[in-house]
Amino acid sequence: MSSATIEAPVRTSTSPMLQLTNLSVSYDGKPAVQNVTFSISSGERYAIIGESGSGKTTVCMAISGFLPRNATISSEERSFQGVPIGATKQKTLIAPRVPGVVTIFQDAMSSLDPVSTIGKQFTAVLNGVRKTSAKEAIERSEGILRSVGLHDVDRIWKSSAARLSGGMRQRVMIALALAAEPQLVIADEPTSALDASLARETMEVLSELTATTGAALLIVSHDIALCARYVDHLVVMRNGRVVESMTPQELAAQAPGSSYGRGLLDSIPTLSNWDVERLRTIDANQEFTA
Numbered sequence: 001m002s003s004a005t006i007e008a009p010v011r012t013s014t015s016p017m018l019q020l021t022n023l024s025v026s027y028d029g030k031p032a033v034q035n036v037t038f039s040i041s042s043g044e045r046y047a048i049i050g051e052s053g054s055g056k057t058t059v060c061m062a063i064s065g066f067l068p069r070n071a072t073i074s075s076e077e078r079s080f081q082g083v084p085i086g087a088t089k090q091k092t093l094i095a096p097r098v099p100g101v102v103t104i105f106q107d108a109m110s111s112l113d114p115v116s117t118i119g120k121q122f123t124a125v126l127n128g129v130r131k132t133s134a135k136e137a138i139e140r141s142e143g144i145l146r147s148v149g150l151h152d153v154d155r156i157w158k159s160s161a162a163r164l165s166g167g168m169r170q171r172v173m174i175a176l177a178l179a180a181e182p183q184l185v186i187a188d189e190p191t192s193a194l195d196a197s198l199a200r201e202t203m204e205v206l207s208e209l210t211a212t213t214g215a216a217l218l219i220v221s222h223d224i225a226l227c228a229r230y231v232d233h234l235v236v237m238r239n240g241r242v243v244e245s246m247t248p249q250e251l252a253a254q255a256p257g258s259s260y261g262r263g264l265l266d267s268i269p270t271l272s273n274w275d276v277e278r279l280r281t282i283d284a285n286q287e288f289t290a
């Protein structure tokens with residue numbers, strides 16, 4: 001096998017790649033996401049941060065077209081590369097999956113075929129992009145697997161997902177997502193099932209590879225501290241709404257307790273606050289607005 005490189009796509013436009021304006025989603029009539037607005041340009045790295053149930057996954061599913069049947073969606077604009085995502089007038093909507101957008105889920109096993117070999121899964125993804133010979137598929141997937149830090153390529157190529165460790169599966173899933181040559185990678189809690197060191201490694205791999213390929217990245221996470229190290233912009237959600245939108249530098253400059261995002265950051269145990277008697281907590285009744 002010889003190694004292959006991932007080529008950066010030519011960027012042709014400076015207008016946002018993804019535009020969400022006043023996106024609202026309800027499940028069975030109950031609002032889950034309300035008036036969410038943000039845009040992502042080519043190559044930008046974004047994170048949606050928030051507590052459990054704040055609507056992060058729902059926003060991502062509205063972008064990637066995975067919303068379930070009981071979802072009702074409305075928006076002023078919901079477009080990718082200038083093309084509307086799904087039809088906004090329908091009351092019940094399953095949007096078509098959006099070309100150019102790949103989603104990496106928290107649990108690699110739910111995305112990978114557990115019995116088919118990784119080699120077969122690579123060949124299928126690569127052929128979905130363009131017709132690829134068996135030899136090309138091996139060469140290309142070897143390059144991508146190495147780029148996510150997996151070097152035992154022959155063994156992985158012949159293994160099923162069930163025979164790989166959790167960390168290896170996560171990397172294989174990232175590699176398969178990249179093989180699809182996406183323009184936007186959505187990673188929904190990609191590190192929540194991993195230990196701290198693997199979580200950092202996964203974030204590094206995601207952030208480096210999207211930088212190399214020119215793809216934009218949208219990460220969903222509870223962990224504002226981890227995301228702030230790897231993204232250009234943080235969108236903070238609470239109770240279905242965006243309460244803050246800022247750069248990691250702006251977050252770092254905020255005074256402790258001064259905002260909801262800062263509150264999330266201050267409630268994480270770190271080496272510098274391990275000895276305080278009680279970490280700061282967020283008052284459930286305190287109002288925060290964007």
Ligand SMILES: Nc1ncnc2c1ncn2[C@@H]1O[C@H](COP(=O)(O)OP(=O)(O)OP(=O)(O)O)[C@@H](O)[C@H]1O
Pocket residue numbers: 027028032050051052053054055056057058059068070
């Ligand atoms: N399929 C569904 N049917 C009904 N309600 C749903 C469905 N999916 C999500 N919800 C509700 O919508 C709200 C937002 O959920 P969502 O999964 O988007 O939040 P989240 O911030 O991603 O949470 P978590 O971090 O726990 O994954 C929650 O109140 C949730 O119970």
